[in-house]
Amino acid sequence: MTKVIEARLRHLSIELPHPAPPAGAYVPYVLMGSLLFVSGQLPQWNGELRFLGRVGSELTIDDGYAAAxxxxxxxxxxxxxxxxxxxxxxxxxxxxxxxxxxSPAFTDHPKVINGASDLMQDVFGPPGRHARFAVGAPSLPLGAAVEVEGIFQLA
Structure with a gap:
């Protein structure tokens, strides 16, 4: 069987990192019926945490977008x-x-999380459009600039 998504990833020159192990007492994902719940992921590449700091002060919106x-x-x-x-x-x-x-005055959270949303739409096409929330936080694990979790429907 042809792997359409793998081909799209290659076409987009997208390489996936190795799945990160949990950083606490939880599992990285849970499958419930046809729904896959993926725990919050940090901006890391094969174990190296990237994009540390606050968006709106130490980091730009573009940095936050890349982190997402x-x-x-x-x-x-x-x-x-x-x-x-x-x-x-x-x-x-x-x-x-x-x-x-x-930072406390930062209000462009949606522009930051668009980094993850745009990726999903690029990879999956119309089925990549999704519901979403984007909020500010006073701190995140390990000082990461962004954390994103997801829910996927499996065929």
Missing amino acids: RLCGLNLLAQAQDACGGNLDRIARVVRLGGFVLA
């Missing part, structure tokens, strides 16, 4: 693991939730 995109890549890596290596099992991205470590 990297979180999205980690979501896809976890989803790929949950799907036995086959992202074509994903029928739809249902929802993303994004947290932004932001």
